[in-house]
Amino acid sequence: MTRPIPVLTIDGPSGSGKGTISRAVAQRLGWHYLDSGAIYRAVGLAAAWEGLDLSDGESIATCAARTEIRFITDGEGEPHVIVNGKDATRSLRTESAGAAASAIAAHPPVRAALVDLQLRFRAKPGLVADGRDMGTVIFPDAPYKVFLTASAAERAKRRYKQLKDKGVSVNLDSLLHEIAARDERDAGRAVAPLKPASDAVILDSTGVPITEVIERVLAVLPASLQPR
Numbered sequence: 001m002t003r004p005i006p007v008l009t010i011d012g013p014s015g016s017g018k019g020t021i022s023r024a025v026a027q028r029l030g031w032h033y034l035d036s037g038a039i040y041r042a043v044g045l046a047a048a049w050e051g052l053d054l055s056d057g058e059s060i061a062t063c064a065a066r067t068e069i070r071f072i073t074d075g076e077g078e079p080h081v082i083v084n085g086k087d088a089t090r091s092l093r094t095e096s097a098g099a100a101a102s103a104i105a106a107h108p109p110v111r112a113a114l115v116d117l118q119l120r121f122r123a124k125p126g127l128v129a130d131g132r133d134m135g136t137v138i139f140p141d142a143p144y145k146v147f148l149t150a151s152a153a154e155r156a157k158r159r160y161k162q163l164k165d166k167g168v169s170v171n172l173d174s175l176l177h178e179i180a181a182r183d184e185r186d187a188g189r190a191v192a193p194l195k196p197a198s199d200a201v202i203l204d205s206t207g208v209p210i211t212e213v214i215e216r217v218l219a220v221l222p223a224s225l226q227p228r
C-alpha cells in the first residue's frame with residue numbers, strides 16, 4: 001500500500017502570522033506550500049479587474065474557474081503570484097484585496113470552484129497548507145493540523161508593522177477595526193467558516209517570538225518527519 005502524502009494544515013485568522021510561519025515551516029521541512037488566501041485574493045482581484053459585482057456568487061465562481069493563478073519564486077527566492085499573466089504580488093497584499101477576498105470567499109460556488117486547484121498542491125514529499133478551512137474542508141484527512149491564533153490587538157500591530165515595512169501607509173485603529181470585521185465575516189459565514197478542526201492543535205502566538213512559534217508548529221510532527 002502506498003502511504004498518503006503528508007499534509008500539515010495551518011489555519012487561523014488574518015494576521016496570526018500564519019503566512020510567515022507556514023512558509024518557514026515548509027522551508028524547514030522541504031515541503032510544498034499552499035497559500036490558499038492568495039488564491040481567494042487573486043480571484044477577488046481578477047473579479048475587480050473585470051468589473052464584476054463581488055456579491056454575485058455565480059459570476060465570481062465563473063471568474064474563479066477561468067482565472068489563471070501561478071505561484072513562482074524569483075531569482076532572489078522571493079515568492080510572486082501571477083494572475084492572468086500579470087505579477088499581482090503587491091496588489092494582493094493590500095487590505096482592500098484582503099477584504100475583497102473575504103467577501104467573495106463567503107459564496108459557496110466560489111469555494112467549490114477552487115477546491116481542485118487547492119488539492120493539486122498535495123505533492124511529494126509533503127504539503128504545508130495555510131488558510132481558514134485547510135484542516136476542516138480541503139484536507140480533512142491531514143494527519144497534522146494546527147490552528148494558529150493571537151489576540152486581535154497583536155494581529156493588528158503585526159499587520160501594521162508588515163505594511164509599514166512595505167511602505168504602505170496605514171492607520172492602526174482602522175486596521176484593528178478591519179481585522180475584527182474580517183474575523184467576524186470569516187467566522188460567521190455559513191460555508192467553511194473559520195474554526196479549528198476538532199483534531200487541530202491550538203497555538204496562541206500572542207507575545208511569542210516567531211522562531212518559537214515555528215518550533216511549536218514543528219513539534220506537532222512526529223520525530224520521523226522532524227527536519228534535521
Ligand code: DC
Nearest residue numbers: 014036037040101102105131132133
Ligand atoms: O489568509 P489571507 O488573509 O490571505 O486570506 C484572505 C481572505 O481569503 C480571508 O479573509 C478569507 C479568505 N480565505 C478563505 O475564505 N479560505 C481560505 N482557505 C483562505 C482565505
